[in-house]
Amino acid sequence: METNKPLLKVDHVGITFGGLKAVSDVNMELGKGELVGLIGPNGAGKTTFFNLLTGVYEPTMGNIELNGKRINGNAPYQITRKGISRTFQNIRLFNELTVLDNVKVAYHSNAKHGIFSSILRLPSHFKGEKEMEQEAIDFLKIFNLDLYKDEKAKNLPYGQQRRLEIARALATKPSLLLLDEPAAGMNPQETESLMKLIAFIREKFDLTILLIEHDMQLVMGVCQRIYVLDHGQLIAEGTPLEIRNNPKVIEAYLGEEVS
Numbered sequence: 001m002e003t004n005k006p007l008l009k010v011d012h013v014g015i016t017f018g019g020l021k022a023v024s025d026v027n028m029e030l031g032k033g034e035l036v037g038l039i040g041p042n043g044a045g046k047t048t049f050f051n052l053l054t055g056v057y058e059p060t061m062g063n064i065e066l067n068g069k070r071i072n073g074n075a076p077y078q079i080t081r082k083g084i085s086r087t088f089q090n091i092r093l094f095n096e097l098t099v100l101d102n103v104k105v106a107y108h109s110n111a112k113h114g115i116f117s118s119i120l121r122l123p124s125h126f127k128g129e130k131e132m133e134q135e136a137i138d139f140l141k142i143f144n145l146d147l148y149k150d151e152k153a154k155n156l157p158y159g160q161q162r163r164l165e166i167a168r169a170l171a172t173k174p175s176l177l178l179l180d181e182p183a184a185g186m187n188p189q190e191t192e193s194l195m196k197l198i199a200f201i202r203e204k205f206d207l208t209i210l211l212i213e214h215d216m217q218l219v220m221g222v223c224q225r226i227y228v229l230d231h232g233q234l235i236a237e238g239t240p241l242e243i244r245n246n247p248k249v250i251e252a253y254l255g256e257e258v259s
């Protein structure tokens with residue numbers, strides 16, 4: 001049915017670096033509003049897969065469609081405009097900018113007023129600027145960061161920097177949000193509250209979220225479905241319960257614990 005068309009359709013996608021198949025023949029479908037996990041041991045290809053979805057790399061095989069339209073071959077900024085936004089495993093904030101400006105920078109990619117009105121300082125520029133600022137503050141409020149809006153990003157504690165990254169990604173108004181280990185380096189309490197927040201923003205903004213997480217336990221709690229990568233290949237897909245009991249998954253993770 002038309003309404004059930006996937007938001008994201010990944011069809012036999014792969015990329016090879018030299019001789020290494022970092023991602024190989026991956027198929028994935030994400031429906032609108034789903035919160036889906038992507039897990040796998042170190043070096044499984046998770047971040048590379050995000051890089052393929054966001055145009056950092058062009059697949060050497062396969063096809064990626066967002067809302068039925070092919071996006072592979074598009075530049076990252078074009079893909080952001082089409083509705084995919086992401087966070088990074090290693091925080092990438094503008095450290096010297098304020099918390100508020102970090103969100104506004106991202107918001108700019110979708111701002112309604114054009115570059116010319118900004119340069120010429122036309123009234124539409126100021127109107128757009130004001131609206132943008134209010135929206136950015138609203139995003140910060142969701143993440144309890146509005147109190148720190150004038151603080152430099154580098155002065156925020158680590159956990160809050162991670163939240164700011166998500167606020168910034170959200171400001172581009174994505175339909176698909178890719179989160180690369182958003183809880184990395186957080187303590188258990190911070191992690192739990194972040195997971196709840198992720199579930200909340202998915203609902204509030206009617207988002208589809210694909211969440212990379214190294215820790216299986218963590219994704220089990222929030223994700224409806226989980227994909228598992230190992231050595232660049234998809235070895236399993238299913239509900240948290242199915243994944244937990246899948247022998248291939250257990251083996252992949254056991255292998256990692258031993259090493």
Ligand SMILES: Nc1ncnc2c1ncn2[C@@H]1O[C@H](COP(=O)(O)OP(=O)(O)OP(=O)(O)O)[C@@H](O)[C@H]1O
Binds near residue numbers: 022040045214
């Ligand atoms: N630009 C590149 N050039 C060559 N090899 C690369 C490149 N990017 C990634 N790789 C390799 O591809 C494989 C997958 O790496 P990737 O970072 O995607 O794994 P990951 O699942 O995200 O791992 P982790 O959980 O450790 O972050 C690794 O062997 C990595 O060394």
